[in-house]
Amino acid sequence: MSLLVVGSVALDTVETPFGSVKKALGGSAVYISAAASYFTVPIRLVGVVGGDFPKEHIQFMESRQIDLDGLQIIEKGKTFQWGGKYHYDLNVRDTLFTDLNVFKKFDPKIPERFKSSAYVCLGNIDPVLQLQVLNQIKKPRLVVGDTMNYWIDTRLKELTDTMKCMDVIIVNDSEARLLTQEPNLIKAAKKIIKMGPKIIIIKKGEHGAMLVTEETIFSAPAYPLETIFDPTGAGDAFAGGFIGWLARTDDLSANNLKRAIIYGSTLASFCVEKFSVDSLRDLSYLKIHDRFRSFMDLSRFDEN
Amino acid sequence: MSLLVVGSVALDTVETPFGSVKKALGGSAVYISAAASYFTVPIRLVGVVGGDFPKEHIQFMESRQIDLDGLQIIEKGKTFQWGGKYHYDLNVRDTLFTDLNVFKKFDPKIPERFKSSAYVCLGNIDPVLQLQVLNQIKKPRLVVGDTMNYWIDTRLKELTDTMKCMDVIIVNDSEARLLTQEPNLIKAAKKIIKMGPKIIIIKKGEHGAMLVTEETIFSAPAYPLETIFDPTGAGDAFAGGFIGWLARTDDLSANNLKRAIIYGSTLASFCVEKFSVDSLRDLSYLKIHDRFRSFMDLSRFDEN
Numbered sequence: 195m196s197l198l199v200v201g202s203v204a205l206d207t208v209e210t211p212f213g214s215v216k217k218a219l220g221g222s223a224v225y226i227s228a229a230a231s232y233f234t235v236p237i238r239l240v241g242v243v244g245g246d247f248p249k250e251h252i253q254f255m256e257s258r259q260i261d262l263d264g265l266q267i268i269e270k271g272k273t274f275q276w277g278g279k280y281h282y283d284l285n286v287r288d289t290l291f292t293d294l295n296v297f298k299k300f301d302p303k304i305p306e307r308f309k310s311s312a313y314v315c316l317g318n319i320d321p322v323l324q325l326q327v328l329n330q331i332k333k334p335r336l337v338v339g340d341t342m343n344y345w346i347d348t349r350l351k352e353l354t355d356t357m358k359c360m361d362v363i364i365v366n367d368s369e370a371r372l373l374t375q376e377p378n379l380i381k382a383a384k385k386i387i388k389m390g391p392k393i394i395i396i397k398k399g400e401h402g403a404m405l406v407t408e409e410t411i412f413s414a415p416a417y418p419l420e421t422i423f424d425p426t427g428a429g430d431a432f433a434g435g436f437i438g439w440l441a442r443t444d445d446l447s448a449n450n451l452k453r454a455i456i457y458g459s460t461l462a463s464f465c466v467e468k469f470s471v472d473s474l475r476d477l478s479y480l481k482i483h484d485r486f487r488s489f490m491d492l493s494r495f496d497e498n
Numbered sequence: 499m500s501l502l503v504v505g506s507v508a509l510d511t512v513e514t515p516f517g518s519v520k521k522a523l524g525g526s527a528v529y530i531s532a533a534a535s536y537f538t539v540p541i542r543l544v545g546v547v548g549g550d551f552p553k554e555h556i557q558f559m560e561s562r563q564i565d566l567d568g569l570q571i572i573e574k575g576k577t578f579q580w581g582g583k584y585h586y587d588l589n590v591r592d593t594l595f596t597d598l599n600v601f602k603k604f605d606p607k608i609p610e611r612f613k614s615s616a617y618v619c620l621g622n623i624d625p626v627l628q629l630q631v632l633n634q635i636k637k638p639r640l641v642v643g644d645t646m647n648y649w650i651d652t653r654l655k656e657l658t659d660t661m662k663c664m665d666v667i668i669v670n671d672s673e674a675r676l677l678t679q680e681p682n683l684i685k686a687a688k689k690i691i692k693m694g695p696k697i698i699i700i701k702k703g704e705h706g707a708m709l710v711t712e713e714t715i716f717s718a719p720a721y722p723l724e725t726i727f728d729p730t731g732a733g734d735a736f737a738g739g740f741i742g743w744l745a746r747t748d749d750l751s752a753n754n755l756k757r758a759i760i761y762g763s764t765l766a767s768f769c770v771e772k773f774s775v776d777s778l779r780d781l782s783y784l785k786i787h788d789r790f791r792s793f794m795d796l797s798r799f800d801e802n
Contacts, residue, residue, distance in 0.1 A: 283681040377587040379704065380722045400683065401705035402717070413706070413796050415717030418684045452799040486801070492717050493797045495756040497790070 195335070196310070197234055197441040199227045200302050200327050201317020201430075203241040203265065206470065207277040207291075210284070210424050218470035219251045220276065222317030222340065225427035228474040229434025229461040230315070231258040232482060233442040238308045240264035240327070244271035244296045254475065263305045271296035284422050285399065304330040313441040315433060318342050321349050321356040328359045336446065338362040338437045339391070340429070346372050358390040364433055366397045379404065380411065393451065395436070395458075397429055405455050410448045414455045415493045417463035417485065424469045428462040431474065435461030460485045499639070500614070501538055501745040503531045504606050504631050505621020505734070507545040507569065510774065511581040511595075514588070514728050522774035523555045524580065526621030526644065529731035532778040533738025533765040534619070535562040536786060537746040542612045544568035544631070548575035548600045558779065567609050575600035588726050589703065608634040617745040619737060622646050625653050625660040632663045640750065642666040642741050643695070644733070650676050662694040668737055670701045683708065684715065697755065699740070699762075701733055709759050714752045718759045719797045721767035721789065728773045732766040735778065739765030764789045 206220030223241045230237055238261045247267065255262060274297035277290035302323055310332050316324045316339040324339060331337075339360040345353050346369060357363060363386060371377055374385040383394040383406035394406045398416075405412040436458035443450055460482055464473045505527030511520045527545045535541055542565045551571065559566060578601035581594035606627055614636050620628040620643040628643060635641075643664040649657050650673060661667060667690060675681055678689040687698040687710035698710045702720075709716040740762035747754055764786055768777045 285681070377589070378724060378726070380724050384724075398705060401702060404722075411722045411796060412799070413719030413722070414799075415719075415797075418708075418715045418717070420682060420684050420688075422682070449800065453801070456799055490799070490801075492715060493719075495716070495718075495760055495794070496753065497757070497794075 195234065195312040195441045195444050196236055196238065197230055197313040197315065197437060198238045198240065198304070198308055198311035198331070199223050199230065199315045199317065199434075200240040200324075201226060201319055202274055202297055203239075203243050203247070204274040204276050204297070205247075206426060207275065208424055208426055208469065209279040211280070211282050212421070212423050213469070215424075215469040217275070219254065220427060220470060221274065222319070222430045224255070224471060225430030225465065225474070226315050226317055226434035226437070227255065227260045228258055228471045229431040229465070230438030230441065231260060232461070232477055232479060233435070233438030233457070235259045236261045238264055238311060240302050240304060240308070242266040242268060242296050242300045244273040245269040247273045254471075264303070264308055266303070268296045278426065280425060284425050287425070302327050312336070312444075313437055314338070315437045316340065316360070317430065317433075321345055321353040325352070325356040325359065328356070335444070336361050336437070336440060338364065338433060340364045340433055341369065343369055343372055354389055360391040362393040362395065363391040364395045364397065364429070364436075366399070366429070370394075370396050380406065395455065397432060403432070403455055403459060405451060407448070407451075410451075412452045412455060414452075414459050415489065417459060417489065418492070419463060419466065422466045425466050427471065428466050431465035432458040432462040435459070456486055456489050457482070459489060499538065499616040499745045499748050500540055500542065501534055501617040501619065501741060502542045502544065502608070502612055502615035502635070503527050503534065503619045503621065503738075504544040504628075505530060505623055506578055506601055507543075507547050507551070508578040508580050508601070509551075510730060511579065512728055512730055512773065513583040515584070515586050516725070516727050517773070519728075519773040521579070523558065524731060524774060525578065526623070526734045528559070528775060529734030529769065529778070530619050530621055530738035530741070531559065531564045532562055532775045533735040533769070534742030534745065535564060536765070536781055536783060537739070537742030537761070539563045540565045542568055542609075542615060544606050544608060544612065546570040546572060546600050546604045548577040549573040551577045558775075568607070568612055570607070572600045582730065584729060588729050591729070606631050616640070616748075617741055618642070619741045620644065620664070621734065621737075622649075625649055625657040629656070629660040629663065632660070639748070640665050640741070640744060642668065642737060644668045644737055645673065647673055647676055658693055664695045666697040666699065667695040668699045668701065668733070668740075670703070670733070674698075674700050684710065699759065701736060707736070707759055707763060709755060711752070711755075714755075716756045716759060718756075718763050719793065721763060721793065722796070723767060723770065726770045729770050731775065732770050735769035736762040736766040739763070760790055760793050761786070763793060
């Protein structure tokens with residue numbers, strides 16, 4: 195099924211204990227699309243870049259069959275740039291700079307032929323823009339939205355309005371707590387269900403992820419990586435794997451949602467093994483499926 | 499199989515957002531024994547109390563078929579007392595007081611007929627005492643040891659000596675990191691394997707638990723409780739459920755270790771539903787098995 199992805203397209207400068215990279219391809223729309231591209235075509239990306247955006251990045255995205263008709267190129271502007279540094283404990287990161295550039299005035303215009311997309315993934319952007327996107331879409335089958343603490347702190351009213359139009363929200367554990375003022379994650383998830391989305395995914399980093407619906411709670415482990423090379427984009431790769439699998443199968447049953455969580459975790463685990471989207475350049479369905487099965491080995495037990 | 503449990507026996511004064519309790523039955527040896535008592539007999543407890551220790555607590559332990567021949571009663575002394583307060587976010591607790599009393603000079607003497615116990619569980623006590631216990635035991639089949647940040651900080655040399663005699667060590671995630679100076683939990687676990695114990699269990703509170711051996715990594719979810727009434731003793735109930743299941747089945751295969759982790763998680767989840775050991779007073783194997791199956795539902799997924 196067709197999948198629309200809206201979010202940032204960026205050039206990231208990242209330093210980790212294992213190395214560094216300058217102006218590498220990044221941004222939520224890129225990670226989501228690249229991850230989802232292993233499951234479904236076409237993927238329709240809506241975002242904005244400046245005239246400085248390297249052609250090779252366009253070529254990479256096209257090679258992944260990502261439809262770039264919705265990528266605005268502001269020739270006189272500069273692409274969004276983000277710089278960050280991860281420490282030895284990769285759970286802690288410092289943002290070194292955020293130059294929004296052309297992304298500051300991002301006005302997501304959905305090309306006419308994108309408006310009937312069945313699956314919609316809203317990357318972590320201003321909830322006002324997320325809603326603006328949804329107002330242009332005709333009856334999507336599933337809307338997945340991401341957000342972050344910054345929007346919860348500064349745009350709570352707008353975010354809660356937008357959440358009413360999301361079927362699935364993806365947050366991390368601290369965001370779930372912040373959004374609901376509830377320390378217990380199960381209670382927090384159930385409060386979020388009352389705010390709109392019927393499917394809550396709580397990402398817990400090295401502790402895996404949790405799916406909560408009115409009827410189901412599912413706990414997914416994290417893949418036990420000994421070296422996390424660069425955590426940038428892991429959450430977006432998760433979202434891409436998740437919605438990519440759902441768009442591929444067009445099956446929203448509880449059992450298939452669980453599989454989608456594991457495919458999301460799988461893509462996130464690949465993502466952090468290299469800088470930027472490098473590990474999402476040459477995956478194969480076979481590699482992905484092998485790791486999916488490792489997740490099974492990791493969490494399976496029997497009665498006797 | 500016979501199971502020897504050595505640890506503290508205490509009177510706990512606990513305050514949580516849901517209520518409070520004064521001088522309630524507590525201590526690592528009590529929680530471990532009570533949890534394990536649902537799986538195996540006899541359980542042999544070694545600990546110390548003062549003349550003030552209420553008879554009803556003795557009666558409770560006897561009713562759970564815990565053999566108290568190793569419980570020293572110092573008539574003129576007072577029982578170890580601990581006081582703590584949990585806040586709304588139950589991950590944070592303040593210790594209000596620690597009156598060691600008779601526990602300060604605890605000198606674990608293993609009664610002759612306890613010395614051939616097949617399974618040994620060392621609660622979180624001074625590693626010097628843990629080793630003193632092991633030196634009195636004849637060829638145990640499995641030694642499980644618990645420890646805490648306090649011993650890692652103040653008795654590292656003694657702890658590493660004692661760890662050489664443990665088959666299984668149970669630590670929480672921060673203790674694993676502290677012990678190895680390694681933020682990545684998988685790497686930390688593999689470093690601990692080099693220190694002696696061949697089976698590492700890392701408890702992660704609301705995020706479940708992880709089993710790491712040379713060949714296996716297993717990730718167990720936490721039971722999704724909306725109300726955690728009192729977290730005191732959860733780690734000890736986990737240890738008790740874990741070793742209790744192993745002593746019952748006498749099967750140290752990887753598959754059975756995984757089941758033991760889930761039984762440990764099951765007992766811990768019951769433990770926190772009431773104050774003190776109250777929820778470990780009237781469990782049944784049926785209730786335990788039902789919750790074991792809920793853990794299965796919580797983490798199981800299939801390929802298609």
